[in-house]
Structure formats: C-alpha cells, structure tokens
Amino acid sequence: MHSIVQRPRRLRATPAIRELVAESSLEPRHLIQPLFVKEGTSTPTPIPSMPGVFQHTVASMRSILDELVDAGVKSVMLFGVPSERDAVGSAACDPEGILNVAVSAARTHVGDSLVIIADLCLDEFTIDGHCGVVDGSGIVDNDATLDHYCAMAVALAKAGAHMVGTSGMMDGQVGAIRSALDEQGYTNVGILAYAAKYASAFYGPFRDAVESTLTGDRLAYQQDPRNRRESMREIALDCEQGADIVMVKPALSYLDVVREAADSTTIPIAAYVVSGEMTMVELAAAHGLIDRDRAIAEILHSVRRAGAHLVCTYWALEYSRSVTRKVQP
C-alpha cells in the first residue's frame, strides 16, 4: 500500500456515490424542443439530412406537443417552412403564414402547458434565404430588416407566442422588437435572444429542413468562429436591450462562450445543439462507431456543465422520455 491521502476514486466507486456527488444534472425542464412545421403537406415528412427529425403538419405537431407535455418538457421552438417566398418574406407577418398558423394552433392546443417560442427571422420566408431584406447592392439592410422583424414579432405575439427567438443577428433587433411588442401591449411576450450566433458550417442540415434557398453565406451578419470577446459584447447589448434569455449557438464548438456568458450575466443562458452537431452523432451511431444513447447524454450534459440553464436540442423529447431509463454519460 502506498500512502495516498487524496484518492478521488473513492467518490467514483458506486452508482450511488456517483449520483451523490454529480455536479450538474439534466432534466426534461431544461430542454427546448425545436419543431419544423411545413405548409401544404398532409403527412409528416422525414428530413433526409437530419435522421429522426420531421417536417410536421399542424396535426402531427399537435401530437408531438402532447408527448412533450407528458415527458415533462416545458418549451418548444417553432420554425415554419412556407410553400412560397418573396423578397421581403411577407409570409412571416401574414396571420395565414405557416409559422403564425402553427403558433396559433400550438397555443390553442396546449395553452400555457408549454412555453411556445417562435423563431423570429426572415430566412425561411425570403426568396434569397437571407435573414433580412437585401438592398440594391446585395447587402442585407440592417435597419430595413428591423421594421420587418417588428411586424413579425407583433404577428407572432398575436398568434399566441409566449416568446420570440430573435435569430437574425441584426444590430439593435432586441431593442426594436421589445419596443414594438410593448407599444402593442405585448409586454408579457418575452425575447429569447440568439445573442451569440456564429456563422457555422454546422447549420448545413437545418438548411435542408427549412428548404433554404440561400446561395451565399451569412458572414456579414453572423459571428466569426475565431471570436470570443465579441460574444460578450453581443450578449451585453442584448441584455441592455431587454432580452429575457440569451442563447449561444451552436453549442458544442462554443462551450467556452457558454461558460463565460453564464458567469457574466444574471439572466438564463440557453445553448442550441444545432442540426450538424446532431447529425454527426446520428451518422456515427448509424455506422456502429459510437454508443448513441451515451453520446447524446454526454453531449447534453456537457452543455449544462458549461453553464447553460437551457439546452435547445432535437433530442429533447427522446431524452426526456428516456430519463426514467437513467442513461448516464
């Protein structure tokens, strides 16, 4: 025997002691489930680039919402996939547009049992797939876009959204939307601000999911992956402008940003495990290269450990159902 006084293995010896000293946890209430709702379809359509994820009809969305409530999940993030797009993304503000229809159907169906967050961005609705309106020289016009965002926010609030998720990375979007909502009396509709959103290759599969028409890139408005301090600036600005929750996106390549955000703000932090991050795991698991359930649990816990209060993930429902099976990382 050696005289080793500090033996960290004592705290790892049995499942009970590991449970006792675990530093973070992940419960269904920590998860946000993104859902895609497509206009003009009668059956849910699998998304080829995102194994296990569907473009829903309004009816199939309703049944998933019931399942989320049963599984203890508290929030859903809705994305619309319209059948027609135009230069200014008019469908985003149209009460008959698919996202507003989905939000309204969701709110009528679940009331306040789930927090209904609606994605607030024009990229699904514009013909060129940009997150805002493009001016004559091909540049996304920040301030002109804000007018559309304000109208979209009010339309989503009218449809019944509890929160809007500002994902377009325009300067001043949180402040402009906050004023527009307040002016119309929607002081209780919250803003989940995608504060630190990077121009990421990991959004690739999502662009299939929403049938994106984007040909260029979003480098002139989303953040440069090389930067960390810039995120702190974006987060501080969104907090000043009235964000209720700030989100870091993607999650996995940016866990340092999640940690710093958690340490430097007093509002809840969310992080989004995006489509490409999910698909990497699904494809590796499909090839028998990794244990899928353990990999998912490890990834979701890593985001919590980094400091996120909320994790937006396509695995929210599945993970929440499996909590009773106690899959630990």
Ligand code: PBG
């Ligand atoms: C833009 C938006 C995107 C995602 C969520 N909101 C795509 C983009 O910025 O290009 C990506 C989500 C994912 O990849 O899972 N409205």
